[in-house]
Amino acid sequence: MAVWKKTAITIVLLAVxxxxxxxxxxxxxxxxVRVQTPxxxxxxxxxxxxxxxDETAAGKKYIDHAIVVKGKIAEIKTDTNGEATVILESGDPLSSVTCSFYDDEMSSVQKLKVGQEVSIKGICTGKLADVILNKCSIED
Amino acid sequence: MMYRLFLVASILLLAVSGFAQKRYFTKTGVVSFEASTPLETIDPVNKSAMSVFDATSGQIEFAVLIKGFEFKKALMQEHFNENYMESGKYPKSTFKGTIENMQTVNLQKDGNYPVRAKGVLEIHGVKKQVSVPGTFTVAGQTVRSTAQFNVLLSDYGISIPGVVKDKISKNAKVTVNCSYTPIK
Known part of the structure; x- marks a missing residue:
C-alpha cells in the first residue's frame, strides 16, 4: 500500500x-456517586x-469528593416534590451535616427514624452553616 | 389609674411583640435556574439552600453553594463551576434583604400573600441591588416562599466564550422554592 494511503487511513481513523x-x-x-469509592x-x-x-483545608480535602459520614439522625425531611434530606447531628448546635439524597433513594430514606445511627455516602459540596452532601445514598 | 393602665398596656404590648418576634428557617430550600436555548437544555437544581426570615422585621436571607447545583450533563457542571462561576473562588451565592410588605402577611392565617423582597444579590463575587416579587404561602406552621426572577449573566461578570455562546442563554431564569418552619 502506498504511503499516502496509509497516512490517509490513519488520519481518518484518528478523526473518527x-x-x-x-x-x-x-x-x-x-x-x-453510589458506585464511587469514598x-x-x-x-x-x-x-x-x-x-x-480550617475551612480552606477541609474544603481541599473533601469538596467534590465522595465521602461516607456516620452520625445520629436529627431530622428527616421528605418533600412532595420527591426531595429527601437527612440532617445528621454533629454535637455542634450551630452546624450539622445536611445530606440531600438522590430522588430515587426516597423509599430508603422513608424507612429511617430520627435518632437512628446511619452511614451516608455523598459528594461534599462545601459549608454554609451546615456541611452539605449531595447525591446521597445510605451505606450498609 | 391612667398610669396603671399604661403599665398593663405596655406589658401586654411587650408580650405580644416578644411572641411575634418569630424567625422561620430552612436548610432544604430548592433553587434552580434555566438558561436553555433551542440548542441546549440547561436546568440545574440545588436542593440545599439555606434561608431564614424574621416575621417582624421582614429581614430575609438566602445562601446557596454553587457546587451544589446538579446538572444532567457532567461537562456542563464542570464548565459551570470551573469557567463561568469559578466556584473555587466564589463558593456561594447569597441574597440579603427585606420583605417590603411584611405587614401584609398574616402568618396566623392560611393563604397566599404576594410579597416583594428588596436587597443585595451576590453572584460570582459581584453584589447588586435587586427587587424581586414573590409569594408567601402560609399553611399552618409552615410558610412556603416562591419567587422567580431573571439574572443577566453579564451583570455579574459571568462571561460565556464565543464557541458556546449560542448554547447558553444570556439570561438565567432563577426559581426559588423554600418551605420554612418556625425556630423554636
Missing part, C-alpha cells in the same frame, strides 16, 4: 476517534470539626 471521544465527553452523565469515612462530628477548624 476524536469525534467519538468528543461526543462521549459532551453527552457524559454525571458520575453515579476518599474518606468519618463521623458527622469529625467532618464538622474539620470544617470549623
Amino acid at each position: 476517534c476524536a469525534l467519538l471521544y468528543g461526543i462521549y465527553l459532551y453527552t457524559r452523565k454525571p458520575a453515579d 476518599v474518606a469515612e468519618m463521623t458527622a462530628a469529625a467532618l464538622v470539626g474539620d470544617f470549623s477548624a
Whole structure:
C-alpha cells in the first residue's frame, strides 16, 4: 500500500476517534456517586470539626469528593416534590451535616427514624452553616 | 389609674411583640435556574439552600453553594463551576434583604400573600441591588416562599466564550422554592 494511503487511513481513523471521544465527553452523565469509592469515612462530628477548624483545608480535602459520614439522625425531611434530606447531628448546635439524597433513594430514606445511627455516602459540596452532601445514598 | 393602665398596656404590648418576634428557617430550600436555548437544555437544581426570615422585621436571607447545583450533563457542571462561576473562588451565592410588605402577611392565617423582597444579590463575587416579587404561602406552621426572577449573566461578570455562546442563554431564569418552619 502506498504511503499516502496509509497516512490517509490513519488520519481518518484518528478523526473518527476524536469525534467519538468528543461526543462521549459532551453527552457524559454525571458520575453515579453510589458506585464511587469514598476518599474518606468519618463521623458527622469529625467532618464538622474539620470544617470549623480550617475551612480552606477541609474544603481541599473533601469538596467534590465522595465521602461516607456516620452520625445520629436529627431530622428527616421528605418533600412532595420527591426531595429527601437527612440532617445528621454533629454535637455542634450551630452546624450539622445536611445530606440531600438522590430522588430515587426516597423509599430508603422513608424507612429511617430520627435518632437512628446511619452511614451516608455523598459528594461534599462545601459549608454554609451546615456541611452539605449531595447525591446521597445510605451505606450498609 | 391612667398610669396603671399604661403599665398593663405596655406589658401586654411587650408580650405580644416578644411572641411575634418569630424567625422561620430552612436548610432544604430548592433553587434552580434555566438558561436553555433551542440548542441546549440547561436546568440545574440545588436542593440545599439555606434561608431564614424574621416575621417582624421582614429581614430575609438566602445562601446557596454553587457546587451544589446538579446538572444532567457532567461537562456542563464542570464548565459551570470551573469557567463561568469559578466556584473555587466564589463558593456561594447569597441574597440579603427585606420583605417590603411584611405587614401584609398574616402568618396566623392560611393563604397566599404576594410579597416583594428588596436587597443585595451576590453572584460570582459581584453584589447588586435587586427587587424581586414573590409569594408567601402560609399553611399552618409552615410558610412556603416562591419567587422567580431573571439574572443577566453579564451583570455579574459571568462571561460565556464565543464557541458556546449560542448554547447558553444570556439570561438565567432563577426559581426559588423554600418551605420554612418556625425556630423554636
